[in-house]
Amino acid sequence: MLSSGASRVMMMKVPPELVQTLRDSRRVLVATHINPDGDALGSALGLTLALRRMGKEVAVVDRDPVPRIYRFLPGAEEVSPEIPEGDFDVLVLVDCGEIERTGYETLPGQRGLVIDHHLTERNFGDLRWVLSTASSTGEMVFNLVKALGVPLDRDVAVCLYVALFTDTGGFRYSSSCPSAYRAAAEMVEAGAEPWEVTEHVYESHSFQRLALLGKALDRMVRHEHVAIIAVTDDMYQATGSTSEDTENFANMARSIEGIEVGIFLRQIGPNAFKASMRSKGRVNVAAVAERFGGGGHHNAAGGILQGTLEEVRATILKAVEDALGNHQSR
Amino acid sequence: MLSSGASRVMMMKVPPELVQTLRDSRRVLVATHINPDGDALGSALGLTLALRRMGKEVAVVDRDPVPRIYRFLPGAEEVSPEIPEGDFDVLVLVDCGEIERTGYETLPGQRGLVIDHHLTERNFGDLRWVLSTASSTGEMVFNLVKALGVPLDRDVAVCLYVALFTDTGGFRYSSSCPSAYRAAAEMVEAGAEPWEVTEHVYESHSFQRLALLGKALDRMVRHEHVAIIAVTDDMYQATGSTSEDTENFANMARSIEGIEVGIFLRQIGPNAFKASMRSKGRVNVAAVAERFGGGGHHNAAGGILQGTLEEVRATILKAVEDALGNHQSR
The missing domain is CATH 3.10.310.30 (Diaminopimelate Epimerase; Chain A, domain 1)
Structure with missing residues (x-):
């Protein structure tokens, strides 16, 4: 937490092969980790909604239920522990880098992709985009969505804002790098409302x-x-x-x-x-x-x-x- | 708080007369309101330090002491209730728009300037820059410092980051407009460290x-x-x-x-x-x-x-x- 954010000014490069694999896919399964937090759910749902804008058929699974404070996220009601039938062209693990963290023994998918900012020991996947210096998986998905050429709409922006905001501790941790603030600016321009997010996530204590x-x-x-x-x-x-x-x-x-x-x-x-x-x-x-x-x-x-x-x-x-x-x- | 931030995307225009008046001044008195908060102190100190980089002689007064959590701000030890002797070319009220809010009956200064984002009833000053839609006075001073042509150094950046961050409720209020995030990105690039600020302001409860x-x-x-x-x-x-x-x-x-x-x-x-x-x-x-x-x-x-x-x-x-x-x- 004590390292300077100023050293990570460079733009985030999205691997072209990741972009191409998602473009070529038809049926996608998005999964994230057990006990999902804001970055897990926001990133998984942001990616899910963006891929649907591209005409993909996308399912999103989590073994654990969506915590109350994240149920307002667009698409949250679709997060299910049930793995849909049939095959998937691509399985994307979001905010985790190994199957074990999903709580499932296996998940279907012809190709396994990983989008994560945590370093892991077991390296699942055919194609791994792991940036341990990224503020959040949400910021990575934000750059991926742009690379995919999907316009940032309000729903995607809200999901990714929640991901980025919660995982930087509300821009308090040293992971709050300049690019994280600039990504947030674009999300707010696209319709994410800081106070609405705050009310749901931070002002809804029981x-x-x-x-x-x-x-x-x-x-x-x-x-x-x-x-x-x-x-x-x-x-x-x-x-x-x-x-x-x-x-x-x-x-x-x-x-x-x-x-x-x-x-x-x-x-x-x-x-x-x-x-x-x-x-x-x-x-x-x-x-x-x-x-x-x-x-x-x-x-x-x-x-x-x-x-x-x-x-x-x-x-x-x-x-x-x-x-x-x-x-x-x- | 519930209005959308997306409607305030435009760049902030700094009045050229304000820039010129400060450039032409030699001796400046900066004052802010009683019970000073992060925006008051961060803006006043950020402006003070930036004007000194231009070779001005600047004093900064507040009738009340600097709260413990803001004493780490660069220059905080110079905030004094004592008005220095002699005349001042310019008096700048920061984060308040009327003398009454400073707790002093009068303050010296050939010309009175106001930089504030609060609407007030009594309109003090020869030249008022009041933007009620600005996220914070800190963001206004940030733009003023740029207009003055002063490079943003670490000390100024820390002061203005604290001003902006605290007054937007840590980017939680709807006043968190896109330009606020972009200003914060530049401040972090200039050396403001989000975790250091957090530790002082939010993780130093008694x-x-x-x-x-x-x-x-x-x-x-x-x-x-x-x-x-x-x-x-x-x-x-x-x-x-x-x-x-x-x-x-x-x-x-x-x-x-x-x-x-x-x-x-x-x-x-x-x-x-x-x-x-x-x-x-x-x-x-x-x-x-x-x-x-x-x-x-x-x-x-x-x-x-x-x-x-x-x-x-x-x-x-x-x-x-x-x-x-x-x-x-x-």
């Missing part, structure tokens, strides 16, 4: 979510550069909330002055907690997560820990403090 | 703030389309927080699904509360505020109410519900 946040913050603990927010089963019961209401709680813990790592612990069983860690950049929380069998990225990682809340808190705090110590002694 | 938010959310009440968050003196005491820790609490109340107006009540005396209202756009809260002697904009307004928390809650709820009724019966 009342229960804020009540739950209240209880969690009231019991938040801090140890120097680490803040820990926890949600327990009794808090869910007292507020009528569910785990879906805890999105971004980890970011909240990080948002405190002087805090390097924010931790969110969510009870998932009598003696089990799911931990989400968010770093401001100086601590690699992926390495911390590996110590208890989890994983993730430098600034966002997590895993599952067994024990009472007190035990889990002590374990993860020790792991983060070790990492902080390593950082400070460098 | 621990006390989140503890206070916890208590306030735990006691939040909802009446159909209205949510009310209140902070009382005993909550400040229990958490060691102050009124400075309540920024954005009103937005938090608005961010709930189905809520049209979010209200934040902050105790300011034994029997007095300051009310802040935020509307999603369908209710004009400025009109509501006028009913109890307050004021503001369509989507953000407030005022002071006397009474116990229960009395104040009932009064303001009644006023908002009347407005909602008027809206729904239209």
